[in-house]
Amino acid sequence: MIEFDYTLRTVALGAAVLGLSSGALGAFAVLRGQSLLGDAISHAALPGVALAFLLTASKAPLVLVIGAGLAGWVGTLCVMGITRTSRVPYDAALGIVLSVFFGLGMVLLTYLQARPQASQAGLDTFLFGQAAALVGRDVATMAGIGALALVLMGVFWKEFKLLLFDADFAAVQGFPVRALDIGLTTLLVVAIVIGLQTVGVVLMSALIVAPAAAARQWTDRLIGVVAGAGAFGALSGASGAILSATTARLPTGPTIVLCATAVVVVSLAFAPRRGLVSAWLRGRRNRQVLRVAGTLEDLYTLALGHADPHYPHPAATLRTMTHSPDAVEPTLDALRQQGLVEARDDAWALTGRGLAEAQRLARDRGEGRDA
């Protein structure tokens, strides 16, 4: 039982570490419009894993991670090279690199499989990941690499921010944009390879994108997005790993991705300002306010046609003046509660304050037209 707890703790910790680093580092990629680059890099890493094993016969995490990182890096350079030198669009270049490198990885893995002396068991966990296989040493490796990448991100924070927002402006001020670009991409590669063994090449990109996409909904500051993405990533990683480790036949990578997706869905729906629910409520309130104002103005228009501005008009007349006649009665009620209109003889009239308010609205509107 103690044994199990230790394993579970290791697994949860490892998944949290990878979620933290991939979420935080992935935020930059998402903000740059490179969400899908992560997908290409993670697939491109597969042949690197196989080659590293083929050359060193070692399954030490650091060796495999370095192999994966180099291959992912080469893949990224291929994408850049293809788009710069030909008319093949960016996303097609990503797709080519993604599947060709992955195909090469398959070829290498099957080649290894056919060689009796080399047991390659464990390498195919790179496809879908396996948190249960994590041991303390893996977690330490992941944490070390991730911490290094995060420190670098912090040190060059200002430069990266400028690159992300306005690369030309960075160049004008004398910063080497190309070097910064390569540095930032390298950090992304690092973030991806950290998670490969746990989440797998197929789904790793989701852990780059989802935490940042969720965090963006809650904050309007870059530091907030990065920190939030790190936190959401760690949360998704840990909860997914624990669920997967404690439930039979629940693969780790997909479970972590589904946890991250749940965070995204909640964020998209319920984030205070940008969220869909709050936007819907705001829209409804605005429509309500507009309708109320509209009814008041309609009443004012009618009043202008009379010597007495407080002459009452029936609701039926107002209903003919609007696109949403059903809303006339409730809005009149709302106006009456605000003391802007009063009911007289089954009809409605502006009060003194209502007249003043209507005049103010008309004036504002006139100015708005000028601006």
Add this chain to the structure above:
Amino acid sequence: MTPTTSASGAGRGPRTTHHAPNSPAIDVADLTVAYRDEPVLWDIDLVVPEGVLMAIVGPNGAGKTTLVKAILGLLPTAAGRVEVLGQPLAATRRAVAYVPQRGSVDWDFPTSVLDVVLMGTYGRLGWIKRPGAREKADARAALEQVGMADFADRQIAQLSGGQQQRVFLARALVQDARVYLMDEPFQGVDATTERTIVALLQRLREEGKTVLVVHHDLQTVPEYFDWVLLLNVRRIAAGPVAEVFTDANLRMAYGGRVPFQARSEESGGRGQEPGTPAPLADGERQRGDGTPPHPGSPAPNPSRL
């Protein structure tokens, strides 16, 4: 971790330029820029004295943006030489401020108005050092100058187009430069912003700064500027507005169809491009602003493929 927490008293860089006295603000000689094999700018010579407020005008595809970017070293040049304040750009960078087209950045980027303005201090701060109290004071002062002081903590996505433009201007002001290059600052802005920009340009001129502005509205050239460069792939004419801004030169620049047209009579008329002739070269297509082609321009030819 935020760049705003560090209070290290980063000293403001001194006026870094030791340029030769009396050298022009901008000296461009034989500048040619080619996009693939097509020349976008042909053999441009241009000398702009210090203290001049100059409009760069020309039809779509004339290479106006390309010229600005080439002066700033953002594009590879096929030939020619650019000097700013008597020296190559690398030596005088600190003295040059840039206002790119508003559409060239993602305004949904998670950052505040103050933060964007602070980016104008990054160059003199150098590597790693964060903006401190002094930079923030500078940035707030610059926002004050463009009438945006109350917006310092706003998220940039919440700004109107004109307000975004004013933030970009504040960012250039905080660079505390001697030469300003602005790419279409009047594009699609409201009346308040237009007035603010004009007042700002006047003040920069009074302070002896040199300002080059890519401009679209020929009507306002004589009112706003004292020099003008007429550009259409090659230099048509450059000099004081009174001498250069003539019918003959305009006709040459615009291929006989001078797009003078009554202002702001149609909806949003101010932001519209004047009815310009078909593009002559690829230059404007590099603009990062994604403006749709002119409504009258021919659709991409499907039979190309």
Add this chain to the structure above:
Amino acid sequence: MTPQLEIQVIAAVTAAACALVGAFLVLRKTALLSDAISHAILPGIVLAFFQTENLNSPLLLVAAAVTGVVTVALIEALGRTQLVKQDAAIALVFPALFSIGVVLISRYASGVHLDIDAVLLGDPAFSWIRRFEVGGRDLGPQALWLMGSVLVAVAAFVVAFYKELKLSTFDPALAAALGLAPTAVHYGLMTLVSVVAVGAFDVVGSILVVGLMIAPPAAAWLLTDRLPVLLALSVALGVVSAVAGYWLARGLDVSIAGAMAVVAGVVFTVALAFAPDRGLVAQARRRARQRVAFAERMLLVHLLHHEHTPEAETECRVGHLQEHLRWERSFASRAVKAAERGGAVRRSGDRLALTASGREAAQRAMVA
């Protein structure tokens, strides 16, 4: 047919169908929707498989088509909220749907003949085993009938809606204005991508299907500018990749699907390097050739520009070209020689002057 031949035919037919739909994805700059769709249809396929327990059942095609269209609609709806960018929307939707599919398989399908590796990786080596039999007569492998039908359907769609596809690809606004319903065409295409992806699932797996959809058309696009030629070339290159991949895999005893993708990558790389007009080699050679021609034009324009000006004395000297046009001495003299040979420039000592034809050429160059 021997199983060997059958495998190759199945692979070739699959590659052809992939290339045909993929060509339009590449041209419409939505290539990665193939990646998204091929992954996201998994839950639909799994649910349909639970019903039929047969990977070659037509019901799977229907389920895949529905799921694929739902995926694209979901991505586009997410993009329209403007809460995330379009590319992030893709990267959010398909891993989620794929994960659901994987979880469904591992939880409820272990023991039946559908495992994740097969879905992800496919394997043409076993594609011939299930036979299509009518009244006891063996009519060939089921996979061949399936992919053959899919190919025929795709080809029929492309032929029937050629005009619509072409116009909505190159100018959606005009297509809409002409009433050609670009949205309907778009979703029609996405349906086909889904159907092809599910058919190819079994053969090459969901990741490598992306390679067969994108790499051959991208290579073809480097070789031609004409749509019919591009479609034919895409199919041809796809088939070549499939068959050559098969033999490569046989030789090395490795994954056939992986080898097909590798060959497709090699084909693309060769096109990238050696395409007659757009290849890297052609680009470099043209650049070297045009550098002199361009320099000559530049020289003429420069001379014209400074003709009859006070500074002509300095601007029109050979030595000046070096300094101001930043030309190497040897390059400057090559350009001057080229201009002299063409009769555009007369040289007296170090001083250069335009001839009448040179002046004309310079004026032409500036208008161009």
